Amino acid sequence: MYNSQLPTDGSDAPTDASPGSGMFSQRGERNGNERIRLLLKSFGLRTSLIRLKVIDALLTAAESERSLGVRSVHGYLLDLDIPLSFLSVREVLKRLCSEGVIILNPDKSYSLHPHAAAMLRGE
Template identity: 35%
Template sequence: MLHSDRAGQVVTKHHAAHYLQAHAGDENHFLRQMMQQLGLRTSLMRLKVVSVLLHTPSEIGLRAQDICAALQRDVGVGLNRPNVYDVLRRLEAGGVVARTAQRTYLITATAVAHLSGQIHDVEHGPVV
């Protein structure tokens, strides 16, 4: 998933994920800001689901059961599938994730653009 940031550089989901991983203490802050910019309330479960999708190397997305497994394995948080579906439905309505025809979920270009804008502001200062 590619798009251009404000400086005209090509930014991918992976660039944003690597930056957030390098600044692990700030990841929730960046994700929370992105969700607020998109008009969504934040919750720990929404942040964790977005983080799992952002850090997945797959370009085809993850199924809900894969997200549940990743949350259990990586975060130690156990969520049942109906709760994950509810979180995904709300994130999809807010434009953070998109559901594919194969019933997998991906981070949207809009969400990555918001994240890369925040990253750009931190690295280079706000664009005026």
Template identity: 65%
Template sequence: MHNPQMPTDGSQQQCASTFQPETGLLDATTPLQGNERIRHLLKCFGLRTSLVRLKVIDALLTAAGNDRRLGVRGMHSHLLALDIPLSFLSVREVLKRLCSEGVVVLNSDKSYSLHPQAEAVLIEA
């Protein structure tokens, strides 16, 4: 039987694996960074990861870190300023879906923020 990975000149090639994983990479206690935290959050709430969801949640985290609140228009403007070409409707629909799933809450001033349970998941991650 022909194996395309084996040399065809009849010689036997020995492959030695030099990859040694670092224990820290596989350690469950290693904190998640960047988008991995958001991916973990979405997974905990039973949601699939999408670029729009990643960007919207990242923008909410950035705004919260700067003591700001964003509504749909503010979120859309913020994303456009970062050269993230998402339509206003996409942003609005993602925020509505994240609200319905309990990841995000709509505040009385029509701004959005992460639900306290979602914040807890991010802190644990």
């Protein structure tokens, strides 16, 4: 279904993170999105809002030295007011995993593939 609030041309979506969350600054998110866009392009994937946000969630978790399951990623996106179904999130995670961007850990959590994490760090 078409959502007029979501970008269709690969541009940044407006951020509605609550002021108290302190998770992102406008400038920080744009720079982070650019890195993620380049990562997706290097894996031959198109940029989409859900892919940007899923990778951002995993990147944030990696910085805290943890990994996230499907429910945690879905909750993260809901907290950012990105209304996606649980199934959509699961399918994106599966696709990113099959393309080698992320890995499925033995505990059914997801984390960035070491190669992808190194690319995002600029190594």
